[in-house]
Amino acid sequence: MNKVVCFLLLLLSIVSVSAQEQWDLAYCVKLGKENSYKVMVAAMEKQVAERQKQSVVSYYIPNVSLNGGQNYNFGSAIDPTTNTRVSSNIATTQLSLDASVDLFNWSNVISYQLDQLAVSMAELSEKEVWFYYQNTILSSFFDIVGLQEYLEIQQEQLRNSEANYNRVLKEVEAGAKPKSDLYDIEYIYNSEKISIEVTENSLDNKKLQFIHLLNIDTRELGGFELVNKEESMELFTDYTFNPLLEKLRLQNSVLYKDKQQLKAQNLPRLTASYQYGSFYSKPFNSVVETQVYAFSKQLGDNKSHFVGIRLSIPVFQGGIVYRNVRKKNVEINLNSLKIKEKETELSNENVQLEQEINQLNRLKDKLKKNIEMSSKSFVTTQVKYENGKVDIFSFNAAKNQLLNAQYALIKNSLSRQFLEKKLQLNNSNTL
Secondary structure, three states, X not given: OHHHHHHHHHHHHHHHHHHOEEEOHHHHHHHHHHHOHHHHHHHHHHHHHHHHOOOXXXXXXXXXXXXXXXXXXXXXXXXXXXXXXXXXXXXXXXXXEEEEEEEEOXXXXXXXXXXXXXXXXXXXXXXXXXXXXHHHHHHHHHHHHHHHHHHHHHHHHHHHHHHHHHHHHHHHHHOOOOHHHHHHHHHHHHHHHHHHHHHHHHHHHHHHHHHXXXXXXXXXXXXXXXXXXXXXXXXXXXXXOOHHHHHHHHHHHHHHHHHHHHHHOOOOEEEEEEEEEEXXXXXXXXXXXXXXXXXXXXXXXXXXEEEXXXXXXXXXXXXXXXXXXXXXXXXXXXXXXXXXXXXXXXXXXXXXXXXXXXXXXXXXXXXXXXXXXXXXXXXXXXXXHHOOOOOHHHHHHHHHHHHHHHHHHHHHHHHHHHHHHHHHHHHHOOO
């Protein structure tokens, strides 16, 4: 009967473990890209920049307007019948259809290029958000994986303590050992259970934060476990793309175009214009008797067409353009300095990452040797404890020594993989 119960419990534990979803780093990145509001907002801002961009043709589409005006002229005129000057007031109604188009305006060319740069800047801003977001995912992922591995080691050690506790309990009940030995092993056993509970709580909190980071609805999510797929890969040391650096470089191009646009204000501008219009006039409060034709007849008789080309050459603008150009030169120099600062910062960070990776690789064999020695020490201390040659605290110290050695190797491996991914992210913006 007991065998059947044990088998059922084992089967239930296997089913519960297999029911958990297993997520690797690539899948977590995919979930984040699909669900993160930060990434969505950055993508939408890029679309806004694309919609704001004008086409080349749009700069040469005429500006057309329908205009109307009412004017009053107060003055005097010669009365032909009396040959004397009398008051003459005239009301005029003007209607016109006006159109104008720039034939040459260098500012329009620069504006078009700036629109294109604005779209590129929005793309880099989106990739910058994605860079920081991947960084956060990477750190959280390896923190959780490290806790999962540590919890497994703790649980393995707890099983060992449970076996020793049961053995000592039987020996105490048989009178082979004093009851004080049971108190000691019971204290250690309970302390390990508390440590495991603390680790489990920390792991649950980290997982909840990770779910919030990926913006996943916890109501639709069951249990999950992060799986680290260790891959043998060469260090990604060649630089291909980093949005933080490339954004500063693109900003330099934007500043140069802003400077060109300022200088374009000093260049000639050629404009073509056309007007089709007419007017209606009528005297009022005048002693001069004149014949006034009907509104429709006057509009028909007075209509006119005007076609003109206007060349505007700036001569003096109060030094505003010159001051703005000088200011823009300072901004360009400042941004160039920021580029050098970012290049140095990125290079130094990558050199530091490579050095730490190499150090962890060299340390790996020593940590394996340390596990081998601590395992032997644990086995001999276990035998000594069972034979009463050492107390429970010496045995517990040997067990903790093995636990720390095992976790040190796991931590070394996880740290190395994290740094390798970090280096790859710095040089390519991909994981």
